[in-house]
Amino acid sequence: MAGYALNYLALAARDVEAACRFLGDSLELQRRDVPLEGRTIPFFGVGESAIAIFDFDDPYLEEPRFPGVHHMALGATDPAGTADKHGLTVTEEGIGPDGKRFVTIEPKETVGIRTRFIEPLDIPSAEGPAHKIDHLGIATDDNDATVRVFTDNLGCPIDSTQTDVEIRNVTESFISDKYGAIYHSRPPEILGGLRDVFITIGDCELEMLMDYDPTMKPKDQLGEEKGNTKGDQSAIAKFVARRGPGLAHVSFATRDIDALLPKLADDGWRMIDLEGRPGGRGSLIGFVHPSNFGGGLLIHFTEPQVDGGFAAKSFG
Numbered sequence: 523m524a525g526y527a528l529n530y531l532a533l534a535a536r537d538v539e540a541a542c543r544f545l546g547d548s549l550e551l552q553r554r555d556v557p558l559e560g561r562t563i564p565f566f567g568v569g570e571s572a573i574a575i576f577d578f579d580d581p582y583l584e585e586p587r588f589p590g591v592h593h594m595a596l597g598a599t600d601p602a603g604t605a606d607k608h609g610l611t612v613t614e615e616g617i618g619p620d621g622k623r624f625v626t627i628e629p630k631e632t633v634g635i636r637t638r639f640i641e642p643l644d645i646p647s648a649e650g651p652a653h654k655i656d657h658l659g660i661a662t663d664d665n666d667a668t669v670r671v672f673t674d675n676l677g678c679p680i681d682s683t684q685t686d687v688e689i690r691n692v693t694e695s696f697i698s699d700k701y702g703a704i705y706h707s708r709p710p711e712i713l714g715g716l717r718d719v720f721i722t723i724g725d726c727e728l729e730m731l732m733d734y735d736p737t738m739k740p741k742d743q744l745g746e747e748k749g750n751t752k753g754d755q756s757a758i759a760k761f762v763a764r765r766g767p768g769l770a771h772v773s774f775a776t777r778d779i780d781a782l783l784p785k786l787a788d789d790g791w792r793m794i795d796l797e798g799r800p801g802g803r804g805s806l807i808g809f810v811h812p813s814n815f816g817g818g819l820l821i822h823f824t825e826p827q828v829d830g831g832f833a834a835k836s837f838g
């Protein structure tokens with residue numbers, strides 16, 4: 523295996539019980555309560571890694587603490603030696619879930635992506651509507667720096683890169699009852715966009731999301747429209763401005779997003795999307811509303827591209 527694999531992803535929730543119901547009941551992920559310093563933490567196996575749900579105030583999570591994706595733990599049999607081998611600074615060394623040794627890496631050295639190395643935990647996973655983590659969404663302002671850390675230094679391969687822009691085309695018409703019609707098209711105008719880099723960590727990817735033009739400050743007119751590129755850019759820019767670069771969301775892979783999203787709504791979850799819309803790498807994506815878990819924790823689903831991807835589906 524090239525590079526390192528995600529062993530578990532730590533999510534911090536205001537409403538731990540709701541997050542556990544979502545993963546365990548609605549997504550049918552297999553739960554194992556893992557001991558940690560006299561208490562237990564719910565872990566849910568998914569694909570080759572796991573999701574751990576912490577109260578957002580849990581002392582295992584280094585500060586600053588807020589609801590959302592807190593850190594990723596990469597598997598390494600010798601956590602301290604691994605950090606040393608790659609010249610990374612360790613800010614904390616300790617015993618984590620299941621008595622496994624871990625180290626926390628100085629986040630400035632991983633472009634704000636809170637990263638730990640941990641002796642791998644073994645969390646069983648079962649096949650369900652979400653069969654693995656598809657990617658971890660990362661808000662960044664420097665894709666090149668993330669590639670230097672995770673690919674050049676840690677050896678995790680680049681899956682692909684992508685540029686998404688939203689373009690406005692304006693055509694004016696001049697229609698005379700005597701002289702007929704003249705049409706004048708203005709040059710296309712880029713309203714906003716994102717540059718993405720996907721880096722593989724085991725059976726999932728890190729998805730780096732950077733503004734199309736990092737010198738462009740968030741503009742009021744970029745708006746908040748859900749489901750469009752300029753809306754996504756606005757959300758990424760706001761995240762970086764508020765929290766700095768780092769882990770922003772988690773996406774689970776599903777084989778039938780148009781079946782899963784309405785099913786989750788039927789289960790009582792508030793959904794942003796009820797059907798898949800175009801996402802990165804030719805996939806379909808759909809978001810769950812963060813209010814289900816007390817706010818701050820952003821989860822979406824991805825139906826990966828199969829045979830031509832979303833081109834096979836028409837969008838009106």
Ligand SMILES: [Fe+2]
Pocket residue numbers: 657658659729771772773822
């Ligand atoms: Fe995503």
